[in-house]
Amino acid sequence: xxxxxxxxxxxxxxxxxxxxxxxxxxxxxxxxxLIEDGVIKQVAPQIPAPDNFxxxxxxxLVLTPGWFDLHVHFREPGREDEETVLTGCAAALAGGxxxxxxxxxxxxxxxxxxxxxxxxxxxxxxxVDVHPIAAATKGREGKEPTEIAELVDAGAVAFSDxxxxxxxxxxxxxxxxxxxxxxxxxxxHAEDESLCLKGAMNEGVIATKLGLSGLPTIAExxxxxxxxxxxxxxxxxxxIAHISSKxxxxxxxxxxxxxxxxxxxxxxxHFSLSHEAVIGFETNTKxxxxxxxxxxxxxxxxxxxxxxxxxxxxxxxxxxSEEKNVEYPAAPFGVIGLETAMGLIIxxxxxxxxxxxxxxxxxxxxxxxxxxxxxxxxxxxGQTANLTVFSIEKKWVVDKTKFYSKSRxxxxxxxxxxxxxxxxxxxxxxxxxxxx
Amino acid sequence: MIVSKHLLGLAGVxxxxxxxxxxxxxxxxxxxxRPIPKVPTLRGKTVVNLFFENSTRTRISFxxxxxxxxxxxxxxxxxxxxxxxxxxxxxxVRNLEAMKIDMIVIRHHASGxxxxxxxxxxxxxxxxxxxxxxxxxxxxxxxxxxxxxFGTLEGLKVAIIGDVAHSRVARSNIHGLRAMGAKVALCGxxxxxxxxxxxxxxxxIEIFTNVDDAIRWADALNVxxxxxxxxASGLLPSIREYANYFGVTRRRLEAAKRDxxxxxxxxxxxxxxxxxxxxxxxxxxxxxxxxxxxxxxxAVLYLKSGGDLEVANGAA
Ligand SMILES: [Zn+2]
Numbered sequence: 001x002x003x004x005x006x007x008x009x010x011x012x013x014x015x016x017x018x019x020x021x022x023x024x025x026x027x028x029x030x031x032x033x034l035i036e037d038g039v040i041k042q043v044a045p046q047i048p049a050p051d052n053f054x055x056x057x058x059x060x061l062v063l064t065p066g067w068f069d070l071h072v073h074f075r076e077p078g079r080e081d082e083e084t085v086l087t088g089c090a091a092a093l094a095g096g097x098x099x100x101x102x103x104x105x106x107x108x109x110x111x112x113x114x115x116x117x118x119x120x121x122x123x124x125x126x127x128v129d130v131h132p133i134a135a136a137t138k139g140r141e142g143k144e145p146t147e148i149a150e151l152v153d154a155g156a157v158a159f160s161d162x163x164x165x166x167x168x169x170x171x172x173x174x175x176x177x178x179x180x181x182x183x184x185x186x187x188x189h190a191e192d193e194s195l196c197l198k199g200a201m202n203e204g205v206i207a208t209k210l211g212l213s214g215l216p217t218i219a220e221x222x223x224x225x226x227x228x229x230x231x232x233x234x235x236x237x238x239x240i241a242h243i244s245s246k247x248x249x250x251x252x253x254x255x256x257x258x259x260x261x262x263x264x265x266x267x268x269x270h271f272s273l274s275h276e277a278v279i280g281f282e283t284n285t286k287x288x289x290x291x292x293x294x295x296x297x298x299x300x301x302x303x304x305x306x307x308x309x310x311x312x313x314x315x316x317x318x319x320x321s322e323e324k325n326v327e328y329p330a331a332p333f334g335v336i337g338l339e340t341a342m343g344l345i346i347x348x349x350x351x352x353x354x355x356x357x358x359x360x361x362x363x364x365x366x367x368x369x370x371x372x373x374x375x376x377x378x379x380x381x382g383q384t385a386n387l388t389v390f391s392i393e394k395k396w397v398v399d400k401t402k403f404y405s406k407s408r409x410x411x412x413x414x415x416x417x418x419x420x421x422x423x424x425x426x427x428x429x430x431x432x433x434x435x436x
Numbered sequence: 437m438i439v440s441k442h443l444l445g446l447a448g449v450x451x452x453x454x455x456x457x458x459x460x461x462x463x464x465x466x467x468x469x470r471p472i473p474k475v476p477t478l479r480g481k482t483v484v485n486l487f488f489e490n491s492t493r494t495r496i497s498f499x500x501x502x503x504x505x506x507x508x509x510x511x512x513x514x515x516x517x518x519x520x521x522x523x524x525x526x527x528x529v530r531n532l533e534a535m536k537i538d539m540i541v542i543r544h545h546a547s548g549x550x551x552x553x554x555x556x557x558x559x560x561x562x563x564x565x566x567x568x569x570x571x572x573x574x575x576x577x578x579x580x581x582x583x584x585x586f587g588t589l590e591g592l593k594v595a596i597i598g599d600v601a602h603s604r605v606a607r608s609n610i611h612g613l614r615a616m617g618a619k620v621a622l623c624g625x626x627x628x629x630x631x632x633x634x635x636x637x638x639x640x641i642e643i644f645t646n647v648d649d650a651i652r653w654a655d656a657l658n659v660x661x662x663x664x665x666x667x668a669s670g671l672l673p674s675i676r677e678y679a680n681y682f683g684v685t686r687r688r689l690e691a692a693k694r695d696x697x698x699x700x701x702x703x704x705x706x707x708x709x710x711x712x713x714x715x716x717x718x719x720x721x722x723x724x725x726x727x728x729x730x731x732x733x734x735a736v737l738y739l740k741s742g743g744d745l746e747v748a749n750g751a752a
Contacts (some may be wrong), residue, residue, distance in 0.1 A: 200547075207446065208636035211569030211607055234742040281548030325526060327546035329567065 003404045005090045007127055007431035011037050015425075016048050018058035018389060022065055022379040023362035033063060035385045038428030042381055048207035048216055054430070060390055061422050062384060062433045064361045065289065065377040066098030066386040069338065070133075070368040071162075071187075071241055071313035074100075076122070078107030082169045083318040083406050085130065087124035088338075089407035091130050091316070093431055095338040096388040096421040097364075098390060100128060102370070104135040111135035111146045112306040113154035116290040116423035120155050127426045129159040136175045136186060142167025145175050152182045160187035165223050172227055178237030185237035185263070190223035190248060191289065202275040202290040210278065210327065216292050217245035217271045222250040228255040239371055240264035242315050244289040246299035247299075263371045264303075265311040268337055269411065271300045277411060283324045283331035284411040287317070301354055304363065310365040312360075313339050318407030336405050340385065341411045346392050346419025357392065387425040394436070402435065438739045439498055441560040444550050445570035446611040454615055458580050460527060460735035468504065468731060478507035479735055481538045485511040486528065487564070488544045493702055494564050494574075498541050501733035515713065525549065529556050542566070560740050568602045574701055575608035577732040579616060579683065581725045585697050588629070590617035595642075595650040598709050600661030601627040604699045610637045623650035624660075625682060627671040647682050648691060656697040659684050662709045675708060685711040689719065693740060697721050 011036045020031040020043065032047040033040060049055050068305055075081075081347035083091075085102070092100045097127055102119060104110035108233050110119065116132045123130035134156035138144050140163065148159060159179050165188060166172045176186050201207050203214025224240055231238040243249055243264045255262045269287065274294045278284045285291060303309035317334025324331050345364070349355045355363075377386040400413040423432040438453060446454070467475055483502050487495050495511060502509040514524070525544070526625045532540065539560040542550050547567030554561040565571040579589060586592055594613055599607045613620050614637070621642035622633055634641050644650040649655065666672050689696065698710070698719045706712035713721060 042482040087501040203631055205632040208632055209607075211604060212675055213568075214631065281551045327525060327544065327549040327552045329548075330548045 005093055007429045010054055010191050011428050012053040014053050014055045015026035015058045018061045018063035021061045021358050021361050022356045024366040024376050025378050028110045034152045038385055040381055040383050051203050061389050061391055063282040063389050065365040065386045066426055067096045068099040069097045069314050070099045070101045072316040074102040075410050082320050084415045085119055087406045089123055089128040091338040093424055094404040095297040096342050098386050098426040101131050101132050101133050103162040109135045110141045113150045116154040116156050124433045127429050133160050136161045136166050148178045148386045157188050158185050162189045165189055166382050172230050176234045180236040185239040187239045187241050188227050189241050190220045192219040192222045195219035202292050205291050208274045216271050217247055220245045221247035223253045228262055232260045242267050244292050246296045249299050249303040263310045265313040266300050266309045267315045268341045272344050283328055283358050284335055284409050286331050286333055287335050288333035312363040313370045315340050319409045324409050335409050336407050339403050343417030347417045369417050385425050389422045391420050396420050441485045441738055441740055442554050443562045445574050446575055446608045451615045459736050461526045461580055461731040464734040465731035475505050475508045478505035481507045483507045483509040483538050483539045487513045491543055497729040498733050500730050505734055512543045534555050565604050565658055569604050570608045571604040572608045573733050574605050575612040577725055578730040580728040580732055581721050592618040593655045594618050595621040595623050595654035596658045597623045599662055600624050601628050601630040603660050621650055649689055659710050660700045679708050681710055686714055
């Protein structure tokens, strides 16, 4: 049983004394934020508290635009036993996210306007904005493009056959051209399936030791190379999901330098773990793309630092414990990530000084909204208040039994992390984390 | 001395432990030559043989070892993919947990299945072959056979020839032989060699893609069984070409050391990886391997159930 979110309407609020970090506006200083009727009225040092305003002392905390995860799996429709839109939104909020994009590999696939609309409708009662990503091809079968225009009208923000690559170069071209008319990106899961048959983990030294069949990095690199060339040719918009290999990062770096419209994201597990975590056959280390070599992890960090990697996304992939509690090759790919992302970003990137706080925050606020052509969530007067408040110092231990997600498949159970949500403001409501 | 009640593989197992198992196996081999080849050592212990994959030889070898030690044993065979799914393994394990058993011998098509089992159950787990990962008792019996022949493994050159990438026998042999001071070469077509073998197993591993070079180098050849479906999966152009370019033949052996030894984990594809006549020749120790298999498995079952060598000798 998962936990439920208890938020409260809070139209008038004064958040006092937080370190306000808004990379889009170039702000990083201690400020008060005054919210009236859910809209930011004033951002300034030392705002006197008006009557009838709630006040929260946020001294020592960080206040940023609401965090945004452009890659999650909510399993609705089809596998509501693993996650629903509602439980997924609860997990998102508990992780500090006010916006998420569920991927279309549901069953049936999210390839029709009605499914997009119903996912959005489901989410309306929550504090989280849900922007579905629709399938690029009907049934994600890689044969015919979906009704892209109609899906855009229904609310789809991007197109992807995530779970696998768009099968042919011809389809990649057509989807990019068509979705490009609406400034919507094609989000590619880069994996050449002919190189990945029955693979269970990264091909390399650990797979050789463990006798597990491999998913080679070249399978990722080849698709990135293919799609970058098509993006260059069509002028379309390409976003590479969960990039994980050194080669693929280098391809994106070169394409960006050449002016191609390409962006990419990385998951917290790909910058926190290498394939060495698979030793011991723990199935919560099985994901796709797989955990790569330490050299790939280094390349990921370098890519985050120099901006080649634009965004951080969780690829939150819930699976039932029955499905994960099997021998390694039989387990499904995927781990959940919404409730551990902040802790990993702060602990592994910010406190280690690999990224500045502002750089890290940009990867989960400004960048994902920009990639999807959504309006920014800025902290300035006149903007709708959409805020995440957290501590970068508070230490906590990951306890999977306390998750809001319906699933428990995390490789980080028991890890001590710093970086914990204090509360979230969105849609005129305040949610205070009971775990802070 | 024996640090774990499980034998999940030979990776990380130290030379002292391997030596102890091999010494204990020598003792049990002597037992096997007696008129009544049976000791009461494991009386009252219950062993379950869980075979999710066909392997008549290994199963019978374990069953015999258990009987020679007077253990109570039962065998469960479930070949075919319908029952070889994860749910079945977990369900099976939960059922076994509810019965009082001391040890489980498991063969499974999934790498890591014995490790999964060991986390779920109190009984000792003996890996009888998991996927393409490890087959530790096979490697131990191979080492015992080499010891019988050469007296020591220190500095001995062993070439493992064939489909190394998919071979659990190869992996366990590499770990065991290197722990015992032997030198190891891997030989096969590039499509059947594992990725990054030196990083995985040690920089001193020799790699050959020409079988004549491997034969010239080696004191002993461990010829692996070729899964004939490798051709269908595109790893080989044809079985005929494999036999011609990678098969071990009497003509090729002319370049070998005079006392070279040929091993094979069986069953042999005669005329594919090994010339039929060679399998039965003076070079072959294949039947010694089979005999040693029972002794090695007795030693493993005995030591992993808490016995030690002195007591085994005393019981004699
Ligand atoms: Zn994906």
